[in-house]
Amino acid sequence: MSILNIDNVSKSFDGFRAINDLNLAIAKGELRAIIGPNGAGKTTMMDLITGKIRPDQGTLFFDTTHDLTRLDEAGTARLGIGRKFQKPTVIESLTVGENIDLALAGPRGVWSALRGPDRATASRERARLLDLVRLADPGRLAGELSHGQKQWLEIAMLLAQEPRLLLVDEPAAGMTDAETMRTADLLRDLAGEHSIVVVEHDMDFVRALNCRVTVLHQGHVLAEGPLDHVSANPEVIDVYLGR
Numbered sequence: 225m226s227i228l229n230i231d232n233v234s235k236s237f238d239g240f241r242a243i244n245d246l247n248l249a250i251a252k253g254e255l256r257a258i259i260g261p262n263g264a265g266k267t268t269m270m271d272l273i274t275g276k277i278r279p280d281q282g283t284l285f286f287d288t289t290h291d292l293t294r295l296d297e298a299g300t301a302r303l304g305i306g307r308k309f310q311k312p313t314v315i316e317s318l319t320v321g322e323n324i325d326l327a328l329a330g331p332r333g334v335w336s337a338l339r340g341p342d343r344a345t346a347s348r349e350r351a352r353l354l355d356l357v358r359l360a361d362p363g364r365l366a367g368e369l370s371h372g373q374k375q376w377l378e379i380a381m382l383l384a385q386e387p388r389l390l391l392v393d394e395p396a397a398g399m400t401d402a403e404t405m406r407t408a409d410l411l412r413d414l415a416g417e418h419s420i421v422v423v424e425h426d427m428d429f430v431r432a433l434n435c436r437v438t439v440l441h442q443g444h445v446l447a448e449g450p451l452d453h454v455s456a457n458p459e460v461i462d463v464y465l466g467r
């Protein structure tokens with residue numbers, strides 16, 4: 225059963241086909257890595273999924289019935305599509321816990337699911353999320369965290385919105401090797417309960433994700449399968465890995 229179906233989607237900018245007859249299906253609970261050279265269309269694909277831009281042709285469906293081409297970014301977020309951009313956007317002058325509380329108060333967070341803010345439920349949920357991303361001290365200022373810890377805090381904030389599909393853009397960029405491996409562990413842990421699409425250039429990280437990999441090139445799927453399979457593909461070596 226798929227959570228996301230992209231079928232025959234194309235999108236041009238000023239006559240240039242950034243996405244060219246793209247077909248992609250993500251299964252419920254799947255962790256999928258998207259790789260490909262600069263300009264392959266990875267960001268454009270994320271923009272199409274989140275309703276930031278509309279395709280010229282083709283269809284994008286979430287959970288079979290929801291037509292993503294009819295929704296804007298707020299609409300796809302309400303549906304349960306969470307997007308994490310490359311740069312962390314945590315509020316540095318607030319503590320780790322306060323950042324989480326803001327996210328819990330968002331439209332899909334636990335506070336809005338209740339009639340009024342229930343402190344006990346919110347604090348249990350905050351503790352669960354921080355435990356998940358291994359941030360021990362909720363009283364610490366977010367601005368004092370390492371780059372990797374800020375990324376994990378932001379992932380926890382996304383999780384506070386209970387997303388069903390998480391789109392994660394280059395999480396390992398700028399991380400230490402240890403943080404990179406910890407991030408791979410975290411995303412592997414989250415898969416199953418969440419469906420996750422992660423765009424990444426760091427091949428050690430992609431290997432550690434140990435998941436199905438899609439190679440995009442010129443807005444089209446060039447190859448798909450386990451990393452060992454796609455990385456042995458001569459075309460993939462030619463356009464991406466060999467360079």
Ligand SMILES: Nc1ncnc2c1ncn2[C@@H]1O[C@H](COP(=O)(O)OP(=O)(O)OP(=O)(O)O)[C@@H](O)[C@H]1O
Binds near residue numbers: 265268
């Ligand atoms: N709004 C836009 N207007 C014009 N061209 C665009 C626009 N957005 C993307 N493009 C072009 O579409 C192509 C695909 O870009 P995209 O950013 O999706 O690639 P990418 O795979 O994410 O690359 P990178 O790995 O560098 O982030 C590029 O040639 C880019 O210049």
